Each structure stands twice: as C-alpha cells, then as structure tokens.
Amino acid sequence: MNPFEYRRPKTLRETLRLLAAAKDGAKLLAGGTDLLIQLKERRTLPSLVVDIKAIPELQRLEHVSQRGLHLGAAVSLNRVLDYPLLAQHFPILAQACVQLGSLQIRSRASVGGNLCNASPAASTAPSLLCLKAQAVIAGPGGRRRILLEDFFQGPNQTALGKDELLVEVFVPTPSPSSRGCYLQLTQRQEMDIPMVNVACLLTLGRGGRCQQARVALGAVAPTPIRARRAEALLEGHALNSQAIQEAAEAAAKESSPIDDVRASAEYRREMVKVLTRRALQSCLEEAASP
Amino acid sequence: MKIPLHITVNGQPREILVEPTRTLLETIRVDLGLTGSKEGCGKGNCGACTVLLNGMAVNSCLVLAVEAEGQEVLTIEGLSQGNRLHPLQQAFLDQGAVQCGFCTPGVLLLAKSLLDTNPHPSEQEIRTAIAGNLCRCTGYDKIVRAIVAASKQKVAP
Amino acid sequence: MTEYSFLGKSLPRLDAAGKLTGKAQYVADLNIPGMLHGVILRSPYAHARIRRLDVSKACALPGVVAVITAADIPASAGRAIMAEDKVLYGSHPVAAVAAVTREIAEAALGCIEVEYEPLPVVSDGVEAMKPDAPLLHPNLYTESMTGKASTPSNIANFTEFRRGDVEAGFAQAAVVREDTYRTQMIHHGYLEPQACVAQVDSGGKVTIWASVQGAFTFREQLGASLGLPLSRIRVVPMEVGGGFGGKNGMLLGPLCVLLAQKAGRPVRMVMTREEDLRMARPAPPTTITVKLGATREGLLTAAEVTMVYEAGAFASPLPPSGFVTGLSPYCLPNVKVNGYVVVVNKPPVGALRAPGAPQAAFAVECQMDQMAEALGMDPLQFRFKNIVTQGDRALNDLTYARIGFQEVLEKVAQHPNWVRPLEGKYRGRGLACGMWFGGVGSSAATLNINADGTFALLVGSVDLTGTRTIFVQIVAEELGVSPDEVSVVMGDTDTAPYADIAAGSRTTRQMGAAVQQACHDAKAELIRRGAASLGVAEGEVEYRDRRVQMKGHPEKFVSLRDLARASISTAAGPIVGRGASTRPSPAPSLAAHVVDVEVDPETGKVTVLSYTAVQDVGFAINPTMVEGQIQGAVAMGAGWALSEDYIFEDGILQNASLMDYHQPTAADLPMIDTAIVEVPSDNPYGVRGVGEPPIVPSLAAIANAIHKATGVRMSKLPMTSEAVWRAIRAQAKG
C-alpha cells in the first residue's frame, strides 16, 4: 500500500470537514473488504483514509414501525443479519446479505460499502432496488435523499460527490401482503461473486392479481438495474406461469450483459430468464401457502 | 507516520506504533511475532489469516491494524490454555483434521466463533460457515467431523 | 495377516500439535536479522522480444541492495526462471530486486525500464503443432525414441507405444468408438504460497530455508543450476503448507540465492497468491483422442490413443506418465499410443499429484463408459471383463506382480453406495478407475539408541502426509517400544542421511523401508551385544519386549536399557541402526470412484451428492491418514472437474486470484466416503502409494455421473455450470 494518513472521526461534521480539506485525496473506509484490496493493488492511491465506523449515525440500525428501516451505511452485514426484524420485514435483503462473501467478510462488510463500491454485481443492490430504498447523503450543503436507482451511475460510479458520503440507506417497510425472493447464480456454492443476481417483490391482491411488481437485476448491465418492462408485464395482471415466463423473457431482453471471466453474456442473459422466472414463481408459491 | 495502537491480544494489553498502511495480519505476525496466523492470499479469499476481533471472525489481511484500536484480538496462540488444548484443537487432533496445517489456525478460530454463536450446528451449517476457509489437503471431511465432535462436548469457555 | 501393535492403527499425527497451536514454523514465519525482501519483475506479455532492459534507476533507489537480470544467472540455470532475450510466457521473470523492505523492492520494480517487442502468441497445444505455428524456441528439435528431428518445431517430445496389431484388433471389434477429450491447466492450490529464505556466509556457503518436498533433490537441482558443489549448499526444509508436486523449490531458490550472494545479506522471497497463480508450474492441459474397440461380449480388442500434453513454454525431458497410466488398468492385446509434448506460450507445467495421469484417465475412463453404453453393458461389468491381474502387462511392459485391481472392483460391486438405487430426476451415478505405479528412488535413515533405551530417528525426508508419524509407528513396532519412546527428526541436508523427494507416493514405501532396515540393524546389534553380555552365542538369544533374552529361558536376559547405558560407557560404543532402501519395486495401485451428482438442467449447475473412493493401499499403516489423503485428493479432483481453470487472454492469465480461481470450499462438497482395500505389495508391510491414485479417476467419475444425469457427454474440462448448460442446450437442439 502507498502511504496514507488515517483518521477516525466521531462526527459527521468532522468527516465532511476532512473530506473537504483533502480535496480529491480522501477515501472512506467502512468494512474495508473492497477498499483494502484496492489499496493493496494500488488501484486507488489516497493520501487520507477516513474510517467512518465510529460515527454514530452510520451505525444506526433501527426499524421505525410501519415506516421503514434506517440502515446506517457502516453497519456490518453480520449485525444486519442479527437484527431480529430483518427476516420478518425484509426477507429479500436478508437473503442477499447472507450470501455475500464469507462469514469473515460479513463481519466487516457493510451495505453502504457494497452500494458505494457500485459493482454491477453488488449482492445487496437488487433487493434494495426492489424495496425502493433511498440513499441518504450528507455533503457540505447538507443532506439529500435520492432513490437508490438514481444512485448507481456506472461501474464503480455513484451519484456521490467527492465531498459527500452515504449516511444511511432508508428502506421503506414493504406492504405485509408483499412477497419477495432473491436468487443468485454462482459457480461455487458460497464465497463467490454472482454471475447473475435477481430480486423480485410482488404485492398481490385478490385472486392473485399483481398490484405492484418490482424486478431488479445485477451483474447484467453497467449498474444494477430495474427490469421495468418485466414489471409492467406483471402489474395489474393475474399471475400465472405464462405471465411469469413473459416477464422473465422481458427481463432478459432488458439486460445488457458482457463476457468476462465469470460467464459469457449469452449465458448471463439466459440465466436472467431462469432466475427471474424462479424468483417470481417462488413469490407466487409463497403467496399461495397460508 | 506511525500511530500508537492499543490492543489486547490473547488477553494481554499491548501498545505499539504502527504505520497506517499496516494490516492487522502484519502487525500480529511481524510486530507481535505471533506467526501462527497465516497469509494464504492477502485478499480475503482463503481464511488462513482468520482471527477473532472482539469475538468476531475476520480476515486480518483485510483489516488495518489501526482499525483495531481498543479492541480485543484472539489469535491461534491464545486458543489453548497453557498446554491444555481447546476442545476444538483436541477434536482436530483426534479426528485427523490436520494435514499441512496451513489452514488450521484460521479454521479453528472460525469454528470457535461459530460454536460461540451456534453451539450445535448442523453439518450444512458448518460447511457454509467455513466456506471462507480454503483447505486443499483434507477435502474438509475430517474438519467438519471435528467441529461436530467438538460441538457435542460440553465446551468449557 | 500379521497382528501389529502400532501398525494399522490411527495414531494422531505427531506434527499436529504444533500446527494446532500456531507453533509450527513455515518459511514465511522466519525472521533473520538483516533480512532483505526479494521480488520479481514479471513480463506483461506471453511472447515478446526484450529490446532493452535498464535496471539502473532501480539500482539507484535508496534501500535497494541488489538487482539481478538474466546476465547474472548462469546458463545452467536455464531460461525458464529468468528470460534472456525473449519472454516466453506471461509473468516470465525478467529481473529480481532485493531491498530493505518489500515496499521499496516493489517500487524498484516500477523503475525498471523494459522495452518489449510483442511476438505472436501460441497458446493451444494442438495449434502449436501445426507446421506454420510460430516457434517458441528456434532450436527445439523433437526428441523421440528414434532420435532427434532435423527441423525445429514446438513438439518437444514424441513417444510411441506399440503392442500387437491395432488394425487387426479393430477389425475384430463389434463396437468401435473414437472421441477427443480436453483438460485444462490447474494449479496445485497449496494454501502456503511459494517461499524461501537464503543466506550466504562469508565463506560462500549457502543456507536456504525452503518450502520443499525434497531437501536433497532441491539441493542437487540448485547446485546444478548455480554450478555450486553440494557441500556448499545446506537446505533446511521447513513445514510445507501443501505441496502436491508443486514445491520443488526451484521457482524461487536460484533467484533467492543469487540475490543473497549479490547483496551479501539474507534474502527472503515469499510469493503473493497472484504471483503464485501466475508463475507456478501447473498441471499440463491435454488434448487426448481415444479410440477403443471391443467384442460384443465386452472384451477390449484394441486401443489407439493420441495424446497431446502442453508443456508450457519450456519442456521437461521426460514424457508424461499419463502416456502409460491411462490404458494400463486394462488388458489390451493391441495398442498404439502416440504421445506428444508441445511447447506453448504459457507457464511451464510441472508435476501435480499423479502427474499426467488424471488427464489420461479422464479420456480413457469416459471412453470406457461410452463403450459400455454402446454395448448395452453395465460400466462396472465392462471394467471387470477387462481389468488386469497378476501376470498381465502394463503398457510400459511392467509385468504386474500381485495387485488389487480386481479386488477394488469387487469392493465397488458390494458397496452400498454403488448398490443402492439413485432416485430423482437429473441425477446420475458415475464410475471411473485410475491407476498409479508409484515412484521409486532411494533413501536412508539413522536410528540412534539413546542412553536410556529410547530411540531417536533421523531422516531427511520432508513430512507432507504424516510420514513422521508413520516412521515412529514402524520403530515402535519393530522394537516393541511405545511411540512415546521414539523421537523423529527431519534433518537438513547437512545433518540427515540422503532422502529422495517426497513425491510419487513413495515416502512411506521407500523411507519406510529404510526405517525398517535401520530398526533391524539396531536390533541385530542389540542381539550381538546382549549375547556377548550373557556369554552365549548370538543364535541362542532373541530380542523381545525391550530385552535380549535366551531363547526358551526368558528369565535370562539383559535389558534394552542396560545395553543402551553400557553402549555409551564401554568400548563397544553407541548403537546406531542404519538403513538404506535401494529402489523398491513399483507397487501399482488402483482407485475406483463412485459419485452421485444432480444437475440443474436450466442453469447447468452440478451438485455432488455423494462420493465414494475405493482404493487398494496395500496396507494402511495409519488408516485415518490414508482416508485424509484420499479425501483431499477427491476434493482436488472435484475442483479440477468442475470449477478450476486458468483463463488466458493472449496468454495472460485473467483470473489470478482465489476469488476467480475456484477451488472448492466446504460448501461445495459432501462427506467423502472411503473404502480401503488391502492387497499387500512386496514392499515392506505390503504398503502401496496412497496420495496420488485417488485423484486419478475423479475427473472421469464426475463426467460419467453428469452423463448419466443428463445424457450429455462432457468432453472438455472444467464442467462449469455454463459449460454443462451449453452442452445440454446443444443436445436439445440436436
């Protein structure tokens, strides 16, 4: 690693001051499971590393009843997973978190880091997109709040300005009648970056009619994306296997994957179809079972 | 510029000066001379460097030493009590779960953190939990059996 | 069978305690005062001419103590470890630097100026054989039994085996099938990266601490490569964090010594995982075409096999053993094998667990299943009909002594995991066999009797598989003492008697024989001295229960302890048992694997449901350790079959991390059942090699299971989800 200065501010204000003073040269450190590798490989050469784990707001983990979950940007995944209400209200987030990396990685890695690193394959992104999560951002001009889908701008690029940071992710509590599913395809059972990941969240009314549908895809476009055409094909319709199949195919068409060491574009696109169909089917089955 | 670091390692408070670029693994191995923790990849992929930080298993190659300020570290050197092996170590010995030994310290500490939170894991839970610890020698069979065997014992803390 | 007290028992490994507590010392754990850190500048091209190389800026960097390039390296060291005018593979070393810290050394690498002129890259063995392929070495002429070729090519070696008349054989066959199979490059996957520390004293003597499988073999190679007499080199073997054939020391050894010589200070070199993946000597990729013919009754009549083994950028002079092992489990009246070793712009390959054999078995054993299917015959029955037994000949013309191949198949036939039906869609059970002859070499051991009648064994072999424990079991057995009374030291090359490299599944057989002899030697001396002290003839006494006693009069004895005490205070002198094994005969061993898989037909993902490895080990001196070897080999084979791969682009590795080089984790595997068959060999105690045979069948066993599950024949490894998905789709399209 190239030499850098290390700071561990205790307040947001101090952090913002450090960021402003460092101009371009600062990097924020949450769990470090992405950043340390980048530092070791000299892919980033900051003059200052700001450890944000001591800032109380960034460690907030609180479900405000009915409204939603305040998920501090630096909260470790294992803490998220231990949160008693998570599996109950946000099962698709739990399913994504538990499959990210290894137990050791999850001791450190944060949802905030996962989103700010902005890998197209980020495990937590599709579920959070489905949940309509918002990014709460602090900067010199105060706070702003944007939808997560506006947060991702490209591979490793986010809407954050150089002097801004992510404070928390706010995840609205989905309707109790909603059903969701997160699926990822990896070569190894564990400890692997997804070749494709898919999350779905359906709100079903009487007779299986879909009131609202969210489908999000990862690792198949420059950023994690919503599959809006697939959603449109589902919303307002009674869901049967044909509707699901059509939505799955639409999702595949919306993807724009590339070839890389993990998989070919062609395989990825086909797997979007398979995983989307399975995820939707699982939502339906869950809805059907009492 | 070196920064003073206060950490408790295997129950002993330590104070040392470290560069901010130092990883916790380097500090443990080089600054403290505790070479039981191994480096197999330096990238969080193999688990050979696993230590417990405030009781949680982490890849010490992906933690800066300065991040551990004020925290407690348990390394393999602190697992046994004097000459008395920890029940996990004893089970690894009895079951033949040690071959080249390079993965062993990391697997043991991961297994300790697992049993601390889930005293009676199923085989599948064990396999998932140790997935971050690569072992090339054993095929994991005897490691899994050893963890099961240790979990069946009344583990003294 | 003989009843033993300590042999055949699962004593815990003696080295385990140190490894469980973090006390075991590996090379990277050493800290020698004044030690420098050595790093290597690697080529970013797979094939390029070096136009200019300027290290002056690196030399001038404060903290840099020594820089070496090909100019500093004797020609005897070869050009694989450091490129001279041409780089021939991605990451081919170009220079090396020693500096006071690793950071400075790495910074110095950045200051080295190299101008490359890229050359066309040949990265596929079959392509490289074509007459118009770019040549890697302008003066490489194919070696074969008939001499050297007259024009240069990329074919380093051509080997033929001929038996009978294959044309006639195929003419007799009712069924003939010919198919081509491909295997990929794989890494050993040892968890401890390559490492060594070298120090040169003022007299020029080199001491090198290394992670090596054979201290003496390493010393010889180092001496030959650097032109040093063996007396000037001391190799201190450290604990080895996994070897599998990949730790011969020569990747870093010569560079480390040269840096230490030039710097006049100790130098430490430890590879990063990325370097290890890029620079190590992996298993060769192969392309193998197998044509088999059999009668309606299922008797093989002929085999014709063409094998192309990629050598990487530099070829070793020896033909791969896979040329022989693939067909050797079966009786074949007519055989024709053409084997090629071909250089390509990839890292030079090396030995990896049963070198060359799993690749050949993949092709042959898949084809055996294809034949069984074509004949409408059960795959096990088909193998039964053709398996070799005592008196049959292997392809290399070795006549089999007593072997347990048939017994292994019988064990499979009765095994519950073979017998019980496998239910469920897209599930299949695969079977495959694989054999290994077992390496031979020579080794010596010294057994000292301590003054109190306990024993100290000194050997120079490296303990990779628990051999220290095995040797203690042997001494305890032979001398009727408890294992606690025996210590064992793995000495360095200046202190221990010669030992061959721990490879080829030979250490237990070969060093075990030397240890047994040393015990007999010590016992003979005890008997001599005991008889003298009792005042009777040697023939009248026997050694038993720590005593030399009169035959038939056990009350007349002299104790081991008294003899031991006397030995250091009387003229007779200390008692030292010496043993040396001359080359033991090969002890061929068969492994047969039964594996159940489930395939997700939509994603192609393969899940291994159950795995059973049956193997003839001759005699299991320590059954738990035998099982551990088998289970580890199976896991490695599963990775080879399903997920591990070197992905190159223009000869440059694209997946040089353990994130993208997919070794199996615990979550990818089931428990691995083992069934041990014990048909004794004529080695001491009847042992056969254990560590290598169990990887040989694994690739084919899994491929055969996938075939049974899906109907698709995977002829190329690895069988990743995507690859299986493609095959299933291609089949559906017809």
Ligand SMILES: Cc1cc2nc3c(=O)[nH]c(=O)nc-3n(C[C@H](O)[C@H](O)[C@H](O)COP(=O)(O)OP(=O)(O)OC[C@H]3O[C@@H](n4cnc5c(N)ncnc54)[C@H](O)[C@@H]3O)c2cc1C
């Ligand atoms: C072995 C291994 C396995 C992995 N497996 C997966 C996987 O399965 N799926 C997956 O998606 N990822 C995986 N990762 C990547 C990584 O663990 C995750 O992306 C993780 O969530 C990152 O979180 P972190 O807290 O460690 O981030 P850090 O490394 O601390 O930060 C990541 C980036 O975000 C920036 N950042 C962090 N917090 C903030 C903030 N609050 N505001 C602004 N910028 C910020 C940092 O500056 C840095 O650039 C894996 C990594 C490893 C080493």
Ligand code: FES
């Ligand atoms: S060395 Fe830390 S995970 Fe491999």
Ligand code: FES
């Ligand atoms: S025992 Fe060698 S890697 Fe696990």
